[in-house]
Amino acid sequence: MNAEMLKGHLDNVILATLERGPAHGYAVIEDIRRRSGGSFDLPEGTVYPALHRLELAGLIASDWVTPEAGRRKRVYALTPGGKTALKDRREGWAEFSRAVGAFLEPDKPWAA
Amino acid sequence: MNAEMLKGHLDNVILATLERGPAHGYAVIEDIRRRSGGSFDLPEGTVYPALHRLELAGLIASDWVTPEAGRRKRVYALTPGGKTALKDRREGWAEFSRAVGAFLEPDKPWAA
DNA sequence: ATTTATACCTTGCATTGCTAGGGGTCAAGT
């Protein structure tokens, strides 16, 4: 799978991951890998800047958590604005997916 | 629809457009707009460089055509390599679409 | 004559995912 295809969709994937509950960066990477069936095996240099980007945009918020056993983690959670954004991006993805499918999935009924 | 979502997918859309037969740049833009149901209304500054890119990569080839009536056009057609690439990219899109759908289309059966 | 649609092109920008590095903690194996 081409690497550039993810551009513009990573934020949506991360937001959808955090929709299931707060998680720290490393766990987000693992969730994405598992939930995508291995298709998205993202390096840290991709995900961490994306998380910072989303926090700067106000779509997620972070808290440092230091458990008794283990290392300190930065746990991210969706903000109300993030939930709204995710809803909008779902619609955006549906439209985009339908539009590209009209070109690359010629068996679909909508492909004129 | 977000603008950055098209990144990495435009080449596939253009290749699929030329799959139906040779066309010049301006016609490609119109075909994409029509076939996408208006979702992709691409400016020339997006499509023309992409066509040059694809030709440089050997996936399409161009010929200048000067009809008796009308303006001269640069007509692009898929090369054998382009047809092969399109086939591969169809599979890539299927995988990518399935993977993103697992995050943004939670009603789908594969969304664990 | 002016506007609109057609038809092509390029420069430079903003954004993005990735590579390649860095730091550090902790458990298990050798």
Add this chain to the structure above:
DNA sequence: ACTTGACCCCTAGCAATGCAAGGTATAAAT
């Protein structure tokens, strides 16, 4: 004791891409 691997965080700089903005030119419509 030492190394390996898993865990957990971060940044600088690169390459690619879609786009805005601008230019050129012909043909048809008003």
